[in-house]
Amino acid sequence: MLSVGMRLMSISVFLVVAALAAPGACAQAPPASAVIAEIHATGSARYTDAQVAAAAGLKVGDTVTRERLQAAADALVQIGIFSRVNYQFKTLGSKIVVEFQLADAPAVPVSFDNFPWFSDEELAAAIREAVPFYDGTAPDGGSLLDEIAAAVSRLLQAHGIAGMIEHTLLAQPASDDMTTQFHLDGPTLTVGSIQYGDSLAQASAQLQGRSQDLVGKPFSRFAIEVFEVEQVRPIYLLTGHLRVQFGAPVARFTGDPNKPLPSNVSVTLPVDPGPVFHLSQVSWSGNNALDNAALSSLFASQPNDLADGMKLADAWQRIEKEYGRRGYIHAKIEPQAQFDDAAATVSYRVAITEGSQYRMGGLVITGLSLDGETAVRAAWRLAPGQIFDGAYCDDMLVRLEKPTSEIFGPLPVHYAQVGHLLREDDKAHTVDVLIDFE
DSSP: OOOOGGGSTTOOOOEEEEOOOOTTOOOOOOOSEEEEEEEEEESOSSOOHHHHHHHHTOOTTOEEEHHHHHHHHHHHHHHSSEEEEEEEEEEETTEEEEEEEEEEOOOEEEEESSOTTSOHHHHHHHHHHHOTTOOSEEOSSSHHHHHHHHHHHHHHHHTTOOOEEEEEEEEOTTSSOEEEEEEEESOOOEEEEEEESSHHHHTOHHHHHHGGGTTTSBOOHHHHHHHIIIIIHHHHHHTTOTTOEEOOOEEEEOSOTTSOOOSEEEEEEOEEOOOOOEEEEEEEESOSSSOHHHHHHHHOOOTTSBOOHHHHHHHHHHHHHHHHHTTOTTOEEEEEEEEETTTTEEEEEEEEEOOOOOEEEEEEEESSOHHHHHHHHHHOOOOTTSBOOHHHHHHHHHHTTSOOHHHHTTOOOOOSOEEEEEEEETTTTEEEEEEEEO
């Protein structure tokens, strides 16, 4: 076996030689060169045989040597789309059958931040022209990222647009999901105006007042998506549009098309509001510390009420906070929505994982004088051994962000910031609170 991957992204590439022979026969030595009869790929859920062959730079009918096959495997490693690359070949008459044994590397969706000249479809088409196996995703490393950037650069250059393309792995707005964002460091295009593709957003005085969050600023898909999540989406959730969807922003240039491109763009945000939902019912599972009646009182909505998404989000947080107040600091509230489109209703099945109940451990204070520390301890109402009240702890940490007479009286206490850490003992089920004044 030959290994080449230890020097390339810690991925091993092995050459396995097998001959078509009767059981028990010994494998013959591979030929110095041979014609490829077939190319196969196993183990990948995302790429076909043809795509893998193209990425490796091989095709049926090629005459290859062992060195050429090794170079093809190296090429697959360097792209970054596979976390494991093995290959073997076997003889088929005077030709050989090549098989790549693969494992897909983790990949995330690709997004394009500030390319208003082109639609996502146009960008994807330009990339696939150079990278046929491009599927809208990319790994976090490897040559594929550079190939995508080069393809988009060629598209820009063909339209007289200069600049450097950068890529960054970051979290998508309002989600823990990641995206590889491509950004043009070049001409700055300013958002001249914002329009909305739905009457509810168009009539919102609140959105009109927040338009300056985008207008007059550089065009950025990421900034627009943040604006949709933080400003536009709540307006729809408040009115029961729980499944509102936003399309890709549409940028339009104004002015004479025969003259150089203007520096301003008018942006329209497509909005599909979806139906208005009302609440049907809520069921609970996994709860012991709080019974169904207590949970329902905290939920505070009744069947047939408008399904106000913001109110619902507050309810889930209120229940989680109540668990934290009772020492269940790792409690998880997981509501699963069940939509009935015909009746325009939504019901929730709420799975609760309470976890263990914790008690107060020690209070560790650093950075204050002895008198200042004494004052904080006197104000702190959680004694060791008491049920740890997470809500109370949060409130006290907020009160301590600045020195006040409420806590310190006439003491001359000065500090600029406060750091804190909750140190859990998972065996004793206690929580030490560490507070550092700087």
